[in-house]
Amino acid sequence: MKKIFKKYFFSVFVFIFFLIIFIFTRFTYNVTNSLPKGFYFKKIFPKYEKNNLVLFELNKKYLKYLENFPNKNKMRKIYLMKRIAGVYGDKIEIKRSGEILINGIKKGKIFKIKGLNENMKGESYVLKKDEFFVMGDTPTSFDSRYFGILKKKDLKFEMKFLIDEKNLEKIIKYF
Template sequence: MLNFFKKNIFLVIIFIFFSIIFIFSRFTYNVTNSLTKGIYFKKFFPKYKKNNLVLFELDKKYLKYLENFPNKNKMKKIYLIKRIVGVCGDKIENRNGGIFINGEKKGEIFKIKGLNENKNENKNIKKEESYVLRKDEFFVMGDTPTSFDSRYFGILKKKNFKFEMKLLIDEKKLEKIIKYF
């Protein structure tokens, strides 16, 4: 009886918690491997600074390059969550097959069939050149080496961002909660 009571109290607390968050924010579930899979929520007062996560709409012209994106052909809009790794004043360099931010290597640039090898379509960072980010310009990347991010679609402007996001619960914790019930 006591165990049943504890379980119901826990369910009520979870319900109230998610109801409050739902009322005051928006959720999204990340299904790609570029960041931790899980439930993310919109922060109330966005601060677009290094290491923060942002949600933005990907230009449809890049849709064809997302090989493993679930249901990409059925979606009218594609939203991605990425981490801000470059902000105003940062020097972005495309050299030796990699991306460097202020001299620190952040990742490799892999060849993607169909994308111009010498420059991205935004023409911001050509091969073997550098670019200093201006006000309200950002360079975003996923947390995995094969993420489709600014290395391929270029620099984003602040106006491109829909929300700053925060991981609420990762996929592993979510699975444990579901198994509990």
């Protein structure tokens, strides 16, 4: 009886251990203002389509341009979450005025950032296969308007929104 207990106990323990690791590594919390603050789930089978949320690692050369990002200098890697705004075949236009259009529809403005884009000129580009243009939901989001186009290999996960900060507070107060 003891041998059976030990055998099953170990199997159950290993199963629970991996289940906990799987569950806790599938979630992330957004701390920036470019998307609603809250918990997001990392999808197992991603679909990188327009309007879907994605998580990617920001190239370190852009760290100095991130404002109000908690502990950015202490982190080895910075991951950002943005919405896919442009996909294969979409035409991205940047006007001299800083306006950005995707397929002729105004999507926002590019603000001048010293040392990054001071000499802005009008240009257009059609996204190739496995290229993505990502944007946050706020006008001042640090996104593809500043760091450029992402390749499919740059995308780590498709994300799904679960619960925002305000509703999470309500749940915690309930308990």
